[in-house]
Amino acid sequence: MAALDLFRSQRDLFVNLTLRELRGKYKRSVLGWAWSLLNPLATMVIFSVVFRYFLKIDVPVGDPSGLHVFAFYLLCALLPWNLLANGMTGGMGALLGNANLIKKVFFPRSLLVGANTASLSVSLLIELGVLAAALLVAGNMVLPWLPAVLAVVAVQALFVLGVALLLAVTAVYFRDLEHLVGIVLQLWFYATPIIYPASFAIDALRDKPLLRWLYEANPMTRFASIYRDLLYHLRGPELVDVAAVVGWTVVVLGIGAFTFHRLEPRLAEEL
Amino acid sequence: MTTQPAVEVEDVSKRFRLYHDRNQSLKAAAMRGRRARYEEFWALKQVSFEVAEGSTFGLIGENGSGKSTLLKCMAQILRPDAGAVRTRGKVSALLELGAGFHPELSGRDNVFLNGAILGLSRKEVQERFDDIVGFAGLERFIDTPVKNYSSGMYVRLGFSVAINVEPDVLLVDEVLAVGDEQFQRRCAEKFTELRADGRTIVVVSHSMGSMQSMCDQVAWLDHGELKAVGPAHDMVDAYLGSVQMGGVPVGDTARWGSGEARIERVELIGADGAPIDGSIRTGDPVTFRLCYKADQPIERPTFGFALHTLDGVHVTGPRTADQGLFPDVILGEGTVELVVDRLLLLPGTYDLSCALHDSAGLHPYDARNRALRFNVVPGAPHEGMGGITSLGGEWHVDVLDAERRP
Ligand SMILES: Nc1ncnc2c1ncn2[C@@H]1O[C@H](COP(=O)(O)OP(=O)(O)OP(=O)(O)O)[C@@H](O)[C@H]1O
Ligand SMILES: [Mg+2]
Numbered sequence: 236m237a238a239l240d241l242f243r244s245q246r247d248l249f250v251n252l253t254l255r256e257l258r259g260k261y262k263r264s265v266l267g268w269a270w271s272l273l274n275p276l277a278t279m280v281i282f283s284v285v286f287r288y289f290l291k292i293d294v295p296v297g298d299p300s301g302l303h304v305f306a307f308y309l310l311c312a313l314l315p316w317n318l319l320a321n322g323m324t325g326g327m328g329a330l331l332g333n334a335n336l337i338k339k340v341f342f343p344r345s346l347l348v349g350a351n352t353a354s355l356s357v358s359l360l361i362e363l364g365v366l367a368a369a370l371l372v373a374g375n376m377v378l379p380w381l382p383a384v385l386a387v388v389a390v391q392a393l394f395v396l397g398v399a400l401l402l403a404v405t406a407v408y409f410r411d412l413e414h415l416v417g418i419v420l421q422l423w424f425y426a427t428p429i430i431y432p433a434s435f436a437i438d439a440l441r442d443k444p445l446l447r448w449l450y451e452a453n454p455m456t457r458f459a460s461i462y463r464d465l466l467y468h469l470r471g472p473e474l475v476d477v478a479a480v481v482g483w484t485v486v487v488l489g490i491g492a493f494t495f496h497r498l499e500p501r502l503a504e505e506l
Numbered sequence: 507m508t509t510q511p512a513v514e515v516e517d518v519s520k521r522f523r524l525y526h527d528r529n530q531s532l533k534a535a536a537m538r539g540r541r542a543r544y545e546e547f548w549a550l551k552q553v554s555f556e557v558a559e560g561s562t563f564g565l566i567g568e569n570g571s572g573k574s575t576l577l578k579c580m581a582q583i584l585r586p587d588a589g590a591v592r593t594r595g596k597v598s599a600l601l602e603l604g605a606g607f608h609p610e611l612s613g614r615d616n617v618f619l620n621g622a623i624l625g626l627s628r629k630e631v632q633e634r635f636d637d638i639v640g641f642a643g644l645e646r647f648i649d650t651p652v653k654n655y656s657s658g659m660y661v662r663l664g665f666s667v668a669i670n671v672e673p674d675v676l677l678v679d680e681v682l683a684v685g686d687e688q689f690q691r692r693c694a695e696k697f698t699e700l701r702a703d704g705r706t707i708v709v710v711s712h713s714m715g716s717m718q719s720m721c722d723q724v725a726w727l728d729h730g731e732l733k734a735v736g737p738a739h740d741m742v743d744a745y746l747g748s749v750q751m752g753g754v755p756v757g758d759t760a761r762w763g764s765g766e767a768r769i770e771r772v773e774l775i776g777a778d779g780a781p782i783d784g785s786i787r788t789g790d791p792v793t794f795r796l797c798y799k800a801d802q803p804i805e806r807p808t809f810g811f812a813l814h815t816l817d818g819v820h821v822t823g824p825r826t827a828d829q830g831l832f833p834d835v836i837l838g839e840g841t842v843e844l845v846v847d848r849l850l851l852l853p854g855t856y857d858l859s860c861a862l863h864d865s866a867g868l869h870p871y872d873a874r875n876r877a878l879r880f881n882v883v884p885g886a887p888h889e890g891m892g893g894i895t896s897l898g899g900e901w902h903v904d905v906l907d908a909e910r911r912p
Binding site: 243244247248250251252254255258259333335336337338339340341342408409410411412415500501503504505 | 522523530531532533535578581582583584585597599601602605606608610611615618619622623624625626627628630
């Protein structure tokens with residue numbers, strides 16, 4: 236009974252913290268929730284102009300969907316990427332930004348990181364919802380694939396949670412971590428097929444097996460490919476991709492949770 | 507039947523790291539090839555005691571003696587490096603009111619958020635919502651973002667949420683010193699209520715008077731070690747008796763004035779005519795003596811003392827001018843005394859300030875803020891309810907016989 240009470244109150248705390256993040260983020264502005272959509276929209280316009288028209292990057296035709304729109308191809312990978320990027324940045328601030336709370340009240344600190352990832356995942360779901368609507372208008376019948384997309388978002392959220400947990404506690408001990416992460420995120424962005432199709436990189440790395448292996452091991456490459464299969468091409472994802480992301484998620488979440496658990500007791504005094 | 511203790515502190519030790527360069531960074535670590543260097547510091551050393559269920563328990567000790575650290579160990583915010591703290595029932599800590607409020611959110615949203623942080627489920631907050639808002643007296647403002655609250659309103663809402671958690675064990679650290687008079691009274695009432703309900707309260711405070719009147723038992727910490735634990739009265743007396751008596755010059759005193767005349771020394775003189783180095787007891791005679799030195803002749807100066815409690819409450823501020831005393835001129839060394847036949851201050855710690863002004867009291871020649879700190883220990887009259895000063899009154903109770911009653 237006591238255990239159930241504890242679970243209930245912690246679940247409610249998690250929901251409350253998530254709502255705090257979401258409300259805090261959107262209440263500050265007149266446009267409110269619209270910002271959530273405007274931001275990726277602006278990125279999309281910029282990237283479309285630069286990469287589609289200036290650099291003339293061509294994207295594959297949807298197979299079997301027949302869709303051939305750079306903006307859609309881009310967004311299918313860009314939106315999930317934003318979850319990772321924001322999840323990492325937000326994760327580093329999740330503990331540091333709540334130092335006062337951590338020093339004054341006892342509650343499971345991992346909920347702060349979890350709430351951050353959860354609120355960003357909710358944002359992603361909303362953005363993907365709008366993207367799905369746009370795809371429908373463009374003639375892509377995405378509806379049957381949406382349940383699968385939900386499942387992928389869930390897996391990706393866990394993956395991001397693992398990374399965020401690791402970064403959150405590390406940031407307490409190394410306050411300049413954000414600079415390093417900023418650089419890593421830039422590298423990672425270009426090492427992931429977001430603004431270009433994966434085939435470009437794989438062709439270019441044909442006679443560099445190590446680099447190519449690394450490229451394909453990148454979990455975000457796999458996530459991007461799964462999202463595109465489901466939303467752009469309208470086909471089932473490749474099994475290797477699914478296996479890869481699930482494997483990565485298990486490993487990363489394991490490392491993140493373990494590290495967090497080890498360092499959690501000392502947080503109140505180190506902050 | 508023996509009741510189980512609500513809190514068991516068993517051999518608790520807590521070590522902190524004092525970093526040499528607080529700036530812990532990857533850059534620094536990479537350049538040094540290892541993590542930041544630190545020294546170890548034991549904030550608590552093998553502290554053991556038990557808090558009986560339903561009692562009010564106090565922690566006293568000097569600044570930095572580890573009271574807050576111990577409270578945080580009880581609240582599980584800090585984990586002891588050795589030993590263990592066992593608590594029975596729901597624990598809630600009032601270490602800071604309104605920690606975790608989000609400025610952009612309304613009072614209503616924050617009540618739910620803060621309630622959740624303190625361990626309440628949504629349903630429980632819902633049930634208590636009206637009580638919480640009512641106690642804080644913020645019905646009209648509950649849908650306003652808390653960033654627009656005054657700091658008093660903020661604290662009231664925070665306290666209201668925390669107190670409505672209805673914990674079995676409540677940990678309180680000095681928070682009651684904030685807020686206005688009315689709020690403090692409400693807090694005191696709420697505590698009385700909680701105690702009547704049989705809840706356990708552990709409280710940290712520097713206000714010895716309220717410790718004596720509130721607590722059943724008190725533990726005295728000294729540099730992280732448990733010096734003694736026992737009935738509140740004895741402990742507070744022992745503590746006040748140990749803190750060096752007769753007044754200690756306070757370290758960080760503020761001093762200002764133009765300096766033509768200077769206050770050289772301030773002393774408390776006992777009945778035997780010698781400077782006090784024992785304890786001043788309530789009801790004893792005492793003389794406040796001020797020694798000055800004037801390098802230039804100063805006409806019609808005013809001498810004054812002021813007394814403050816540690817909380818900063820101004821107790822009194824007698825001046826020579828108040829009695830129409832204006833020495834024509836002072837030059838060279840001399841002393842001024844304020845003779846008190848019967849000190850009516852109640853037990854506690856007080857700060858004595860003194861000043862030398864011109865006749866109008868506008869121009870300071872020398873003013874020393876909190877020049878001396880001294881302790882008052884129980885004497886006569888003895889008042890169990892604490893406070894700052896006795897009225898020195900005498901009770902006369904007229905009891906009517908049953909027959910003579912109309
Ligand atoms: N996070 C920390 N890191 C390093 N040292 C700390 C930390 N927290 C407390 N200390 C040290 O531990 C000692 C005990 O501190 P604590 O806050 O428990 O004192 P206290 O008895 O509550 O004092 P006060 O009466 O001033 O509130 C102090 O010397 C303090 O500097
Ligand atoms: Mg303290």
